[in-house]
Amino acid sequence: MSVEGTGIAGHLSVLEPGPLTTVQDGGRPGLAHLGIGRSGAADRSSYRLANRLVGNREDDATLEVTLGGLVVRADRDLLIAVTGAPCPITVDGIEYGANSPVLIRADQQLSLGSPASGMRSYLAVRGGVRVAEVLGSRSTDILAGIGPDPLTAGGVVPIGPPYGAQPELDVAAVAAPAEADLTLSMHAGPRDDWFTPAAMQSLLQGRYEVTGQSNRVGMRLSGPELERSRTEELPSEGMVTGALQVSPAGQPTLFLADHPVTGGYPVIAVVAAADVDRAAQARPGQHLRFRRIGRG
Secondary structure: OOEOOOOOOEEEEEEEEOOEEEEEOOOOOOOHHHOOOOOOOOOHHHHHHHHHHHOOOOOOOEEEEEOOOEEEEEOOOEEEEEEEOOOOEEEOOEEEOOOOOEEEOOOOEEEEOOOOOOOEEEEEEOOOEOEOOEOOEOOOEOOOOEOOOOOOOOOEEEEOOOOOOOOOOOOOOOOOOOOOOEEEEEEEOOOHHHEOHHHHHHHHHOOEEEEEEEOOOEEEEEOOOOOEOOOOOOOOEEOOOOEEEEOOOOOEEEEOOOOOOEEOOOEEEEEOHHHHHHHOOOOOOOEEEEEEOOOO
């Protein structure tokens, strides 16, 4: 993992990276014309909260930890916070709560266990993660292969110097991600007229399972077939986060942070931005339902 030559005040040594831990910030907006998606944190509200809890800018880089398993050691005293999926947080064996600033001392070991619900936890460190920027962002885009590699054992995570005032708070009251069915608000998509009226009813009345073929690019869903009324080939067109793109088999994929910038399958609906954060915490085996907002 490359680091900037200046502005580094300390680091975290990676002892165990967990299933997937990446560096994420606010992403790379405005580069779709170059074929580069925004990327960034999959659950943006949890990511921003983590930074606020330690007094960082909301767009500072953090670690996005998928299903826990991260173990790191601090080389100096650091203030951290963990948000998102509520995983067990221990510092040298002493347990701490999520959504709260935690001070770890030099040479202490921080461990994030497997969360009881949700997929992605966000570890913010006061001063921010300071890996080198690529195209204006420190985010790892797993589809485009841009940004720092996912964390590996033996690596180091550079941390910047603290700045600004440290927040005076103990804990943020945040509900844990749902373990039961999630209901997501959606607008009709740009190609909803490529589907039969029955398809939209199936989407609104059906129950779709998050399959194991899901990652930061998108969530493949399994449920009632969404039948098309038009079967000709659709030229590739722009895609957005939250798009529900439907395959020829009639099954939708919900695009997340690392989605492709174009796609050739029709989009029946687009999930509201606030609910994409909630969807990013859904686990394989969990079920989604959809509620239509906007035009009738």
